[in-house]
Amino acid sequence: MSINRLNFASISSKRATSVIFEDYTRPPDLPNTFVLSRSSSGSSLQSPLSLGTMAKSKMASTTGAKWYFEPTAEEIEALATLGDYEKLLISKLVHTLRLGVYFYQRQHTTDAQVSIKSTTPAAKACQKFSFAALKNCMESDKLFPLRLTAPSMHLITEILPLDTPPSTMLVFKVCVLRTFGVGSLDAINDLAKSLSTTDPEPDLKNLDTVIQGVGKGKDKMPRLVYGNLQIVRASVPEMLEKFWAFAKEITKEDKSTTLPTFEAIQTILCNASIPTVKRQGLLAWLITSDLAEWNICKAPEIEDLDAHMPTKKDKKAAPSGPTKALKRVEAEHKKLYGDEEGGYVRPDPSEALTNVWRVLANPPVGAAWLEELVEECRKAQGRALSVVDLEHLLCKIDRYGGKSG
Secondary structure (H helix, E strand, O other): OOOOOOOHHHOOOOOOOOOOEOOOOOOOOOOOEEEEEOOOOOOEEEEEOOOOOOOOOHHHHOOOOOOOOOOOHHHHHOOOOOOHHHHHHHHHHHHHHHHHHHHHHHHHOOOOOOOOOOOOHHHHHHHHHHHHHOOOHHHHHHHOOOHHHOHHHHHHHHHOOOOOOOOHHHHHHHHHHHHHHOOOHHHHHHHHHHHOOOOOOOOHHHHHHHHHOOOOOOOEEEOHHHOOOEEEHHHHHHHHHHHHHHHHHHOOOOOOOOOOOHHHHHHHHHOOOOOOOOOOOHHHHHHHHHHHHOOOOOOOOHHHHHHHOOOOOOOOOOOOHHHHHHHHHHHHHHHHHOOOOOOOOOOOHHHHHHHHHHHHHOOOOOOHHHHHHHHHHHHHHOOOOOHHHHHHHHHHHHHHOOOOO
16 A cells, blocks of 8 residues: 655645635724635625624623634524523634634635735734644644644545444554644654555554654653643553554444444543543543544544533543633633622533534524534535534634634
8 A cells, every 4th residue: 555645735635615715805894704605606605703893782892802703793693592601602613613614725725715804903813823723734733623624634534534444453543643643744654654554463563663753752752733742652562552452342343233432432442541541631532533533433422522521520630622612711701791799600611512512513593604604614524513523623712712813
């Protein structure tokens, strides 16, 4: 099997989306606007993207920086079933999804077709952030909101198509590429060559040699794409052995009729005592999420995401991206809705996340703008949005802060 090296600057995709972000000069009363144009029909939907000046609600009339692609008050009004905190949360998620479609278009069109012409502070911040996100593979992997459009996942799905029949070797390859490859196209290609074998079992010794050449650091391998995560180099042989044992464990029975749940596979993975793959840790979630992409298990339910996020009672768990994202939105909500005497009713983040996901998964009647956005995300990724994406989006909200617009 020959794996061609993928040039980051010329990444192309079999997935297609009809959205084009055109050059657009905003009228003075619309501070943040982009245009979604359907090339197939020639029709377009002009969609103002700030809570800004059109709003009559307290949330919209409050001064303060809004993220560039946030929905308008008119768009938010279509989501009447959501509370104030939930509307703030979905506004950040919509910004992040729209940013994801924008990045996808930046990858696959020319600058003349994709442009943000506004000179507002939010627009300038978004332009600067976009430049950083498209700078190289590492930054794109860290910052792209739509996980399957990021360079590493794009290359991995080219090497291992998502319709590859389930097998022990497939599970093992997914574990290895996720743990040691994502963040570097060179590393993914080198690992793929070592994994491209017709033998019934992988050559773990040779694979360890390849992995030891990944990244810098004498004793530890920094996985910068995952923040501060580091892998002790001496633990790699044990990790490979246990990944292979895990792969054999979850494929020993025919699951063609009924897929195991996300929770069941994640539990087996966490119980395998694999170094660096900790319970409630990032790698455990990401590996299981990848296995769901390849139809090894079901996609997670919203309850799985809730269980993934550490609570105050769990002292050993490090703060997760989703948890910090919810706290960020809560801090903004408190500024808007806390009274002068300091009174404030704290929202239930678990309930809010469930309600927001219900709206994203099934946009209500009257929210055609959201239905269209969800459809464009489906076209970009080749599948519908899932709770895997929700976790990924929340991590991006935490990582972006206000930098993305």
